[in-house]
Amino acid sequence: MRNKTNPMPPWSDESREQSDIAGRYEFTRVVANRVDSCVDGQGSTVFGLVGPWGSGKTTLLKDVVRQLGNNWTTVWFSPWSVADVGSITAEFVSALSEAFPQASSLKKKLTTYSRFGAPMLKMIPVVGGTASALAADVISEMTKRPAWHSEFRTLSDDIAAQHKRVLVIVDDVDRLDGDELRSLLRVVRLLGRFTNVHYLLAYDQATVDGVLNATGMSGESSEFMEKIVQYPFEVPPVPTVVRRRWSRAILDAVSPVGEDSGAEHAEDREDLVRILALGLETPRAAERLKEQMISLNGLLAEAEVDALDFTALTWLRIAHHQVWDHIRLNSLDYLSWREGDAGETQNKRMQCIESLVTRGHARPVQEAVTYLFKPAGLGAGFSGRQGRMRLSRYFDRYFQVGLADDDVSERRTQNALRLLDSDVVGSQDAEELKQILLGPDGERSSLALETIINFRRHRQQTSLSVLDFAENVRTELSAMGKTQLFRSSSAEHWLAQEIFLSLKTRLVSTEGVIARFGYPTLVASGYAAQRSRRYDTSEIKSLYTGIVESWVSEVRNESLHSTLARPELIHMTSFCIWITDVKDHSGFLSKRVTSALTLVDAATAFVSFNEWVGAGVSYDVTFREEEFRFALGNVARPYALSEIPSDAKVSDYEVTDRKDRELTDGQRRDFATQSLHARGFF
Structure with missing residues (x-):
């Protein structure tokens, strides 16, 4: 975790001064050459730089300006920065005036010209005697001025006389609402269509189409923009190799590759790199995801969830929030994915996901969801990935981004058991674990036992300290009575696992385990080993043959009454039958x-x-x-x-x-x- 006294500065959405994406320099040179082909005295031309949000259009605009050099005068016009539609023309005139700092008379004419963008009629009150008098004054003033086309021609001639080629750059056109957008286009193609004044508009085509459709231009929006923009240049897509580098850098920031990472983990990681590379289409998308992951890295460690799954889910939250929200609200639909599900079932899932995607392609979204919830393959147990989202135990943590107060930490639980495995007793983690196991919250205790059993399931050895710990927990839980049977039975299960390992590794002799645990517990451990299906049946029978022989020897040498009074009689007899193929008793x-x-x-x-x-x-x-x-x-x-x-x-x-x-x-x-x-x- 990064030192809190020296945090990494937060990511800023400010555009870069120069693009570092391969091929972008050559692209801006083509755009600049086409703009530069406009000669002195030529009528107004509109160029377009078209690309999705975050694709680096502002950076490309700066590159174009740099490549045009001193042969052009460039001004930046920001229509989305004004308060209302009526102010757009005034803002345009203000921006254009900057191109002629020495021509004071021209600047004055431009100021007068701005009245065509903010009609004075809007200033006339609608009721009262004062309104009538003011209206008369305004109308009288407007009739004294020349018509628009006359004033436009005069002003255009004056601008041409400056012999300056001016490029008006309009960025973030797609930020405007419908009325603002139509006002801007009116300025570009009507009010501002002066000789030697050219325009370079940057916008997202899909967004602009949507805005124009909302104004009642459905079916005509694309054609309308074609009439406005004579030379649209589509921002080239980011090369796949660059997007893969972005994706890998994001994963490296939250889940560095360790020397002990196995082939299965590397395969999972590469799969996510491929999916993210499909989905991260723009520099902004990559930077936003990286910043989110760096910001949440501390919480991610505390939540004890899988870093790769969390990265995939975070991308869905940022880029496709409806999909993220659907997962959050419909956990059972996603946690129920099973190996071998019918093709029709899977097709319905993919169709549902596609219907939730409002921007971009559905394919990377579908693949990301599949990555999160596909059933574990044969090599899943060797990937070293814990806390997967497809497991109901961890699902909620991905949205909480942390451990709830009544949850159980796998990391501390596993650390306690590792120390006990090394015969280190009395550690803080072990004491905390014992308090949870024996505490008043039965559900939390049961969850801790489940965590222990799952962690110990694949262990090949145990220790006396683990045996002592498990036995003490079992004894104290059993003493709590039938009301706590649900957790005492889990404690019995855990103890049975450890007893089997003690026999398998010869940590304790046959006589020792009999004296310590008694026959009923030993029979339970043998059956538990068989149910786990992790050990060969002949091996289990061989390990427990000595226990059966000891028991049979005892009952053969005692009175019939004593034998019939044994509480384990039926269970031990059944156990004897099970190992008859080893020895018949x-x-x-x-x-x-x-x-x-x-x-x-x-x-x-x-x-x-x-x-x-x-x-x-x-x-x-x-x-x-x-x-x-x-x-x-x-x-x-x-x-x-x-x-x-x-x-x-x-x-x-x-x-x-x-x-x-x-x-x-x-x-x-x-x-x-x-x-x-x-x-x-x-």
Whole structure:
């Protein structure tokens, strides 16, 4: 960030004294030669310098004046600087008088002549006796003066007698409104059409056409200007290579290329250089965008958004505000872009964007929007670009240009985790992160956990400090109760990732992770690794085989009652089934199930619930038959139902659409007995 005590001076829209764009000097020489072909005594000629706003017309006018040299007297006429239409002729006469500083009588005649541009009738009041008297005086005064054509001929002869070739330069013609523009053209082609007085008008054709159309000249505006301007010169377009240099300079100002920038990032950068080069048609457009990016650079860093995306969006805001506003107000339309969208869907999007473009070509606008929201390709993960606009997590930041008070900083979060990875504990960033995770704002905590999980997703190792931090967060969030389940479950997910990495890198031994985290958490970490699809299934199974063997060894060497009381029994049995292809541990209960009574005892432990979430939450009682049969192994003989002692009558209970998971021991046992009977165990 630039030193605040020595800021870069702001960009000024003042025209340059000389163009630095290749080919412009040769162009102005052609214009100057054509103007110079007007000889002494020639009638008035009007030349035009036509180009869009910001194309450098004023700079080109200065170049033309320089190339004409001392053979011409040039004056600048600024009709848009006067207060009203009636003053345009007076301003013109004032400008033309500057061409004849020594001819006092001529200047006096010019002053008298200006009355034709500001009719005295406008000065006459419309009511009252005084109005009648004043009107009579004004009309009497005007009738004493010669007609316009007579005064014009005399004045034109006097100007010709000076033997001076005068070029009146009229810049920014496109700033005028309809009445002002028509008054100017009246001056140029009627009142000011003197011998040896020639004109060079600079304007944007599209803007002038629009202004004239608004005055009721629809369909005739271009033809009308052709009658006024005999020699229009179109400003040459800026060469593509120059526009590419502008674009690259803008990106270098906000996102310098680092030595560690990958090929994917470079490809994205080149794509944006190409798009901006299509859209930045004028020097002013390039300077405005560059100034905006330099001014917002500090905020951009704080917002933690992608600099390339922000540059593309800023260009849309400056050059095509309607498109920018449509994106801002219709986020879902843009964030819903998906790989493989139907061609018809994409065509409708492009048509919508085109309808919003009011100036210039639609193509660069369409490509800029596509650049912002196209789905990530295969190499996107390697480009190093974070905080992309196409991700809903960051969309609003591009318009806020900053972090909201209740947002989470990715930079500080990642820094805290990197320090913990290096076993640096107690850093300020880590303490701030912990305060967010355990603070009262559950949504901000959940967002921080999401940020952590996304950042850690591609890590290949962990540290004891990260494990400690994740475990402490999980423990404290779990202690907050069910009201904070949404963030405690995310903390479990994060811890599961770190546990898997600790096993993968042998940071902690199998015995160590069992003693520290317990079997339920370890099973969750194994399944989480499988769901991530980042690791080979055989590798995951191999890493967790030792944990399964330890658990099976424990349950084989304890009483049946102790095994059936384990809260992780069903989950660990399911996990054993999953890694059967590595090692088969089926039948770990078989030696202790020796009667119908112990069979029912075992079956009761495998009674569980299915949870259904819709408008509400409901539960169905279920018997985990696959896990039960695996734990039992090959029990050869069926038991007689009569071997089971008859219990007291069990009260009725629902087995579907339950509101809770609560069953009495008798109800569980009854459901287990019925399940065994239905499956042929009796």
